[in-house]
Amino acid sequence: MEKLIITGVNGLLGQKICEQAHSKYEILGIDLHDEPFNRKIKFDYRKLDLTIRKSVKELILSYHPQYLVNTAAMTDVDGCETQKELCWKLNVETVDNIAYAARKTGTKIVHLSSDYVFDGQSGPYSEEDIPQPLGYYGKSKLASENILIAMEVEHATVRTMVLYGSGTNVRPNFVTWLIEKLKKGEPVKIVTDQFGNPTLADDLAHAIIQIIEQKKWDLFHISGSETIDRYNCALKIAEVFKLNKNLIASITTPELNQNAPRPLKSGFILDKAETELGIKMSNIEEGLKHMRKQDKKFIFF
Numbered sequence: 001m002e003k004l005i006i007t008g009v010n011g012l013l014g015q016k017i018c019e020q021a022h023s024k025y026e027i028l029g030i031d032l033h034d035e036p037f038n039r040k041i042k043f044d045y046r047k048l049d050l051t052i053r054k055s056v057k058e059l060i061l062s063y064h065p066q067y068l069v070n071t072a073a074m075t076d077v078d079g080c081e082t083q084k085e086l087c088w089k090l091n092v093e094t095v096d097n098i099a100y101a102a103r104k105t106g107t108k109i110v111h112l113s114s115d116y117v118f119d120g121q122s123g124p125y126s127e128e129d130i131p132q133p134l135g136y137y138g139k140s141k142l143a144s145e146n147i148l149i150a151m152e153v154e155h156a157t158v159r160t161m162v163l164y165g166s167g168t169n170v171r172p173n174f175v176t177w178l179i180e181k182l183k184k185g186e187p188v189k190i191v192t193d194q195f196g197n198p199t200l201a202d203d204l205a206h207a208i209i210q211i212i213e214q215k216k217w218d219l220f221h222i223s224g225s226e227t228i229d230r231y232n233c234a235l236k237i238a239e240v241f242k243l244n245k246n247l248i249a250s251i252t253t254p255e256l257n258q259n260a261p262r263p264l265k266s267g268f269i270l271d272k273a274e275t276e277l278g279i280k281m282s283n284i285e286e287g288l289k290h291m292r293k294q295d296k297k298f299i300f301f
């Protein structure tokens with residue numbers, strides 16, 4: 001069996017890739033915690049901090065994987081704005097560490113990036129559009145993409161956005177956060193002016209495995225198939241999970257006063273990914289229904 005390292009294996013996307021790939025690849029999962037979170041499947045796990053260059057080099061040289069999917073990152077967008085040095089260390093230097101070792105072993109990398117590399121003036125975006133990040137998270141992700149290009153290591157970069165799904169111990173995502181609030185009967189204010197394509201993590205994991213299997217070392221925009229604003233997305237979530245819509249009020253981004261600026265009119269054009277990888281991404285309703293069916297803890301009524 002070919003060997004695959006998944007970094008950030010305890011995160012939402014890392015868990016999904018691991019679940020879908022473990023029957024086809026020998027997997028070594030890496031994350032910061034003592035134990036793997038996902039116990040549904042068996043795979044080798046190593047606690048490792050990717051900021052420690054020597055450890056990354058030793059691990060990749062000794063394990064000698066054919067592939068490495070890098071999902072590890074600092075994903076707290078507002079935190080990245082206030083802790084810029086930490087953000088750079090986690091989102092950029094880690095990629096340099098991985099690429100340095102992967103070049104020696106010939107390991108092919110699939111790296112995760114974000115729609116935050118764009119300014120959100122004129123989405124939906126294709127792979128041809130020129131990045132122009134607004135905030136520090138987006139700047140760090142663009143820098144991480146450029147490191148892989150500059151290091152001339154064989155790789156694919158996958159830009160995605162608004163990931164959702166259910167995993168074990170994972171950080172709340174927009175869908176699970178809203179479900180929790182509505183379940184408790186708490187009112188929420190959701191922005192009407194942020195547009196994007198929410199992405200079911202299971203679909204993205206499938207797409208990433210297709211990249212590896214078809215050896216498509218290229219740049220891909222991969223997200224859910226539907227562009228929707230957050231407010232209408234929230235109403236859809238309430239509808240699918242049969243929760244109280246009346247708790248959802250609208251607000252605009254300037255009223256929210258978030259630390260980091262957001263690309264407002266985002267979204268992706270999926271033609272390249274769908275044609276070249278032969279994938280079909282879910283729209284929001286399909287994705288939410290999949291999540292509801294998959295995990296009984298999301299069936300309330």
Ligand SMILES: NC(=O)c1ccc[n+]([C@@H]2O[C@H](COP(=O)([O-])OP(=O)(O)OC[C@H]3O[C@@H](n4cnc5c(N)ncnc54)[C@H](OP(=O)(O)O)[C@@H]3O)[C@@H](O)[C@H]2O)c1
Binds near residue numbers: 115
């Ligand atoms: N979530 C989204 O909406 C979204 C949108 C666009 C792009 N992306 C990109 O997609 C990828 C996966 O996102 P996700 O939501 O699945 O992320 P996630 O749930 O936050 O998982 C990332 C994992 O990486 C770990 N990690 C962080 N720093 C590390 C380090 N130095 N060494 C080893 N592990 C480390 C984290 O541990 P801790 O939790 O302990 O820090 C976490 O378990 C990321 O690259 C992200 O930038 C995500």
